[in-house]
Amino acid sequence: MDGLRIGFPGGEAEAVRGVSFELAAGEAFALVGESGAGKSLTARALLGMVPREATVRGRVLLDGGPVTPADLGRRIAWIPQDAMSALSPVHRVENQLAFSIRSVTRTGRREARSAARRALAAVGLGPEAAGAYPHALSGGMRQRAVIAMALVNGPALVVADEPTTALDPERQEAVLTLLRERCAAAGATLLLVSHDLPAVRRHADRVAVMYAGRITELGSAEQVLERPVAPYTRGLLASLPRTGLPRRARLPVLAGAPPAPGAGGAGCGFAPRCPGADDLCRRAEPTLRTVDARAVACHHPSEEATA
Ligand SMILES: Nc1ncnc2c1ncn2[C@@H]1O[C@H](COP(=O)(O)OP(=O)(O)OP(=O)(O)O)[C@@H](O)[C@H]1O
Ligand code: SF4
Ligand SMILES: [Mg+2]
Numbered sequence: 001m002d003g004l005r006i007g008f009p010g011g012e013a014e015a016v017r018g019v020s021f022e023l024a025a026g027e028a029f030a031l032v033g034e035s036g037a038g039k040s041l042t043a044r045a046l047l048g049m050v051p052r053e054a055t056v057r058g059r060v061l062l063d064g065g066p067v068t069p070a071d072l073g074r075r076i077a078w079i080p081q082d083a084m085s086a087l088s089p090v091h092r093v094e095n096q097l098a099f100s101i102r103s104v105t106r107t108g109r110r111e112a113r114s115a116a117r118r119a120l121a122a123v124g125l126g127p128e129a130a131g132a133y134p135h136a137l138s139g140g141m142r143q144r145a146v147i148a149m150a151l152v153n154g155p156a157l158v159v160a161d162e163p164t165t166a167l168d169p170e171r172q173e174a175v176l177t178l179l180r181e182r183c184a185a186a187g188a189t190l191l192l193v194s195h196d197l198p199a200v201r202r203h204a205d206r207v208a209v210m211y212a213g214r215i216t217e218l219g220s221a222e223q224v225l226e227r228p229v230a231p232y233t234r235g236l237l238a239s240l241p242r243t244g245l246p247r248r249a250r251l252p253v254l255a256g257a258p259p260a261p262g263a264g265g266a267g268c269g270f271a272p273r274c275p276g277a278d279d280l281c282r283r284a285e286p287t288l289r290t291v292d293a294r295a296v297a298c299h300h301p302s303e304e305a306t307a
């Protein structure tokens with residue numbers, strides 16, 4: 001993804017303002033940041049699924065070529081927040097997977113059904129769950145079925161936008177572990193959008209922290225989440241409860257609020273909330289540069305470790 005910009009009619013500033021990153025084959029890459037940062041739009045741009053009224057600029061390439069609508073469900077799979085929106089309520093789970101298999105490869109019915117059962121068994125769903133309708137399954141089981149569905153046609157990339165927010169914390173962890181494990185087993189790259197920084201630390205290889213439509217810090221999950229240098233990342237981490245995982249980890253506990261899209265102007269978008277902001281920050285928007293082996297968009301990155 002190179003120089004991605006997404007704007008809406010009437011919006012003075014763009015909702016996504018020049019986001020670039022490359023995903024390495026097989027890695028788990030997370031997008032984190034407060035609500036409205038542009039995570040979902042960025043993730044959806046990978047799938048060509050931005051709202052119709054949006055204007056998209058920049059390049060999104062998969063294996064060096066453009067992404068086409070035909071890639072959805074084949075080379076790229078999408079895991080939404082709510083499993084029910086990925087599953088049809090009127091078909092048995094195994095039939096939905098079998099249908100998906102048959103829509104991509106010429107496979108006989110029986111063969112597709114057994115492939116579907118194997119895919120469901122791989123996510124811990126036995127014959128009974130496989131033969132059930134989605135509403136008969138628990139939320140966790142449904143999200144497992146969605147993972148099986150996402151991976152059934154061997155995609156190169158799986159995009160999961162807050163795939164576990166509908167679940168309770170224990171199930172969230174189990175489903176994320178499974179998602180990561182199944183993607184790794186299939187050799188698929190995982191792009192995970194999440195508010196849950198501890199979970200991202202456990203499950204992602206690299207992470208990009210987004211603020212107001214831009215990336216402020218990008219590097220290995222260990223570097224960025226354990227030794228953050230961007231004031232915004234440090235603020236996000238400092239706002240986490242000291243012990244345990246945040247429930248329903250919605251994070252905006254930082255002082256102040258992100259700028260409304262269209263607000264802003266010159267300077268760093270985080271300056272009004274940043275303890276270290278100075279004249280330079282208010283005058284010139286920082287661009288990404290390499291600091292301590294990660295990319296940071298900040299005039300005064302800190303070298304102190306916080307965590
Ligand atoms: N259909 C739309 N029309 C106009 N503006 C939109 C639309 N969708 C998104 N936006 C703008 O883009 C911004 C970023 O949206 P996005 O959904 O990517 O945020 P996000 O980081 O995923 O937030 P959240 O954590 O709440 O899911 C929003 O704040 C909103 O202003
Ligand atoms: S550029 Fe300045 S205002 Fe922006 S995050 Fe860095 S120190 Fe804070
Ligand atoms: Mg979102």
